[in-house]
Amino acid sequence: MAENTLLRVEDLxxxxxxxxxxxxxxxxxxFTMNPNEAVVIIGESGCGKSSxxxxxxxxxxxxxxxYSGKIYLNGVELMEMEEEEYRQKVRWVxxxxxxxxxxxxxxxxxxxxxxxxxxxxxxxxxxxxxxxNQAREMFKRVGVPVDFAERYAFELSGxxxxxxxxxMSLVTVPELIVLDEPTSALDLLTQANIMNLLKRIKQxxxxxxxxxxxxxxxxxxxxxxxxVMYAGQIVEVGDSRRFFNAPLHPYSAKxxxxxxxxxxxxxxEYITGQPPSLINPPTGCRFADRxxxxxxxxDQEPPTFEKEGRLVKCWLHE
Amino acid sequence: xxxxxxLNEATPAVFKKGKDREVLLSIRDLRVWFELRRFGFGxxxxxxxxxxxxLDLHRGETIAVVGESGCGKSSxxxxxxGLHKPTEGEIIFDGKNINEVGQAGLNWYRSQVGxxxxxxxxxxxxxxxxxRILEEPxxxxxxSSKQERRDRIMKALEEVKLTPQAEFLPKFPHQISxxxxxxxxxxxxxxxxxxxxxxxxxxxxxxxxxxxxILRLMSALQESHDLAVIYITHDLSxxxxxxxxxxVMYAGQIIEKAEVxxxxxxxMHPYSEALLAATSDPDADNALTFKQVPPGExxxxxxxxxxxxxxxxxxxxxEGVCDVKMPPEFEPVPSHYTLCxxxxxxxx
Numbered sequence: 093m094a095e096n097t098l099l100r101v102e103d104l105x106x107x108x109x110x111x112x113x114x115x116x117x118x119x120x121x122x123f124t125m126n127p128n129e130a131v132v133i134i135g136e137s138g139c140g141k142s143s144x145x146x147x148x149x150x151x152x153x154x155x156x157x158x159y160s161g162k163i164y165l166n167g168v169e170l171m172e173m174e175e176e177e178y179r180q181k182v183r184w185v186x187x188x189x190x191x192x193x194x195x196x197x198x199x200x201x202x203x204x205x206x207x208x209x210x211x212x213x214x215x216x217x218x219x220x221x222x223x224x225n226q227a228r229e230m231f232k233r234v235g236v237p238v239d240f241a242e243r244y245a246f247e248l249s250g251x252x253x254x255x256x257x258x259x260m261s262l263v264t265v266p267e268l269i270v271l272d273e274p275t276s277a278l279d280l281l282t283q284a285n286i287m288n289l290l291k292r293i294k295q296x297x298x299x300x301x302x303x304x305x306x307x308x309x310x311x312x313x314x315x316x317x318x319x320v321m322y323a324g325q326i327v328e329v330g331d332s333r334r335f336f337n338a339p340l341h342p343y344s345a346k347x348x349x350x351x352x353x354x355x356x357x358x359x360x361e362y363i364t365g366q367p368p369s370l371i372n373p374p375t376g377c378r379f380a381d382r383x384x385x386x387x388x389x390x391d392q393e394p395p396t397f398e399k400e401g402r403l404v405k406c407w408l409h410e
Numbered sequence: 411x412x413x414x415x416x417l418n419e420a421t422p423a424v425f426k427k428g429k430d431r432e433v434l435l436s437i438r439d440l441r442v443w444f445e446l447r448r449f450g451f452g453x454x455x456x457x458x459x460x461x462x463x464x465l466d467l468h469r470g471e472t473i474a475v476v477g478e479s480g481c482g483k484s485s486x487x488x489x490x491x492g493l494h495k496p497t498e499g500e501i502i503f504d505g506k507n508i509n510e511v512g513q514a515g516l517n518w519y520r521s522q523v524g525x526x527x528x529x530x531x532x533x534x535x536x537x538x539x540x541x542r543i544l545e546e547p548x549x550x551x552x553x554s555s556k557q558e559r560r561d562r563i564m565k566a567l568e569e570v571k572l573t574p575q576a577e578f579l580p581k582f583p584h585q586i587s588x589x590x591x592x593x594x595x596x597x598x599x600x601x602x603x604x605x606x607x608x609x610x611x612x613x614x615x616x617x618x619x620x621x622x623x624i625l626r627l628m629s630a631l632q633e634s635h636d637l638a639v640i641y642i643t644h645d646l647s648x649x650x651x652x653x654x655x656x657x658v659m660y661a662g663q664i665i666e667k668a669e670v671x672x673x674x675x676x677x678m679h680p681y682s683e684a685l686l687a688a689t690s691d692p693d694a695d696n697a698l699t700f701k702q703v704p705p706g707e708x709x710x711x712x713x714x715x716x717x718x719x720x721x722x723x724x725x726x727x728x729e730g731v732c733d734v735k736m737p738p739e740f741e742p743v744p745s746h747y748t749l750c751x752x753x754x755x756x757x758x
Contacts, residue, residue, distance in 0.1 A: 130697075136617045137588070249707060250479075279478040280644055284688035284701040291700060306617055309647070309690040314697055333694040350619040352647040353691045354674070360651065362622040366587065 104161035117143035119324035135321035194257035198245035205241025251282035323378040330402035440499035459485035461662035477659035524599030526609040530591035534583040589620040661719040668746035678748035
């Protein structure tokens with residue numbers, strides 16, 4: 093394995109039991125990322141992007157039917173690891189999560205400072221006083237006034253709560269932070285502030301980010317690389333410059349065309365039809381039914397082709 | 411190409427026909443204040459959610475009200491829908507002051523105004539079928555013939571492109587997708603053939619592609635029914651495609667109003683400028699720079715700052731002016747208004 097790989101995921105699968113059958117939320121996803129890189133995962137709701145985040149961090153709900161694949165972090169395989177070891181050595185030590193609607197996931201009856209300090213006590217055995225000092229350091233870094241540590245979540249604005257959630261994910265100085273829709277419930281100016289903050293953290297702390305979002309315009313604020321998911325699979329991976337200029341997969345192109353733009357006059361378009369059911373996904377290319385470029389070959393599932401360092405799962409780029 | 415140049419070259423994407431027609435809705439110096447009480451009694455001040463808003467909406471015109479949460483746009487909307495009683499000021503619809511029309515008049519007014527909610531799933535009662543949801547407003551408004559009700563429901567579903575209709579009628583809200591739910595909300599708002607639609611962030615909960623679909627649908631209905639639309643949003647990038655004029659709200663006041671192209675080309679108020687600067691387009695260059703964001707947060711509406719309400723955050727503050735006196739409305743460019751001392755003709 094290349095030395096500069098931080099995370100390497102191979103053929104990751106995560107299926108859930110549901111009333112009507114088995115939902116193949118993440119279906120054979122492979123990708124790698126480098127240290128100090130920001131990868132954004134974009135896709136519509138239900139494409140499996142949040143499940144992918146859960147699968148990487150092994151934060152699984154009870155109705156898991158099938159969970160397989162390989163995950164290497166700095167060359168260490170994680171799937172074989174016992175849960176207790178994983179909890180002690182990986183989750184929140186090497187990788188942490190800013191969950192969806194993080195600002196509403198804070199504990200309402202604990203002071204926010206104590207919540208940020210907790211991972212240091214649990215994972216690094218800090219004394220409470222030292223952990224609180226560490227938490228205050230983190231507050232400074234994410235732009236929360238230090239005396240807010242004494243407050244409860246309801247005494248803070250949405251933007252401040254989001255910063256606290258980011259501080260909590262940062263306090264153990266992990267190598268990788270997974271952010272699930274970090275700005276979707278925030279106001280415009282607050283969104284811009286949070287994106288500025290993430291950029292600064294990336295520069296100052298050399299952290300890597302996986303940013304999961306459906307907001308493509310905002311994702312371009314942080315992205316080094318873009319991963320597009322559709323119906324439980326990765327359909328395109330590329331560096332952000334070339335991706336935003338000209339996406340390769342027809343789905344990526346359609347997705348980009350649906351983004352309304354402030355500084356251009358292109359009329360946004362929508363994608364006709366609906367994503368397929370993940371209970372019984374189609375056998376060929378999963379986007380074929382909605383694809384304007386469909387041809388005979390699309391009835392078979394395309395492999396992932398490499399094209400000048402970009403990956404695309406589409407027969408057009410064979 | 412500079413941003414400004416690109417914006418200048420923008421062509422209007424909407425069908426302009428609203429202005430120069432008669433006024434449908436006129437709001438005069440509206441104030442919606444909520445009283446704060448200490449221990450359940452004893453006056454402790456007011457939350458000035460809407461503080462002196464005036465606007466005219468013409469027949470068949472679409473306007474956008476833009477602002478962040480807490481700026482008073484929802485309170486303004488609720489006052490327009492007749493859900494909040496104004497503390498002061500008048501709301502005049504089709505020549506009638508809706509605070510003086512009495513209950514019968516209010517029922518008539520509500521049949522003239524449709525409401526499209528932000529969260530479609532929350533807006534649809536989970537225990538009612540689609541048919542029942544769409545039938546309810548007709549029953550309440552005295553459409554007694556069952557056949558007529560059925561016909562109007564079928565037509566409404568066809569207009570929001572949920573066909574074949576028979577397939578949707580018996581379904582419950584949880585059985586259809588988010589985009590389809592929002593179509594039902596729109597159909598319900600349209601079923602009494604209103605003249606005004608108030609849409610509160612109608613697409614913010616939807617996926618990008620579905621957003622475009624819903625906005626296009628609303629645009630088509632607006633044209634075919636000659637509807638006036640108040641589009642409330644915080645997403646400036648969709649405004650161009652959907653409205654003729656734009657009103658920017660900050661701390662309970664409208665601080666800038668103009669035709670969309672005029673405002674997108676040049677923002678007269680520093681707050682509008684900050685909002686535009688904070689809006690991203692998908693572009694890899696974004697990752698290379700930091701965004702300029704005014705410091706601080708919007709002020710308390712209980713005790714708003716003296717003078718201009720934006721002055722504590724404003725990069726262009728004129729000491730001794732902005733922090734002392736509330737700016738009146740200036741019109742630096744024809745039909746482009748702003749509450750900002752930078753555009754005081756006597757100062758320049």
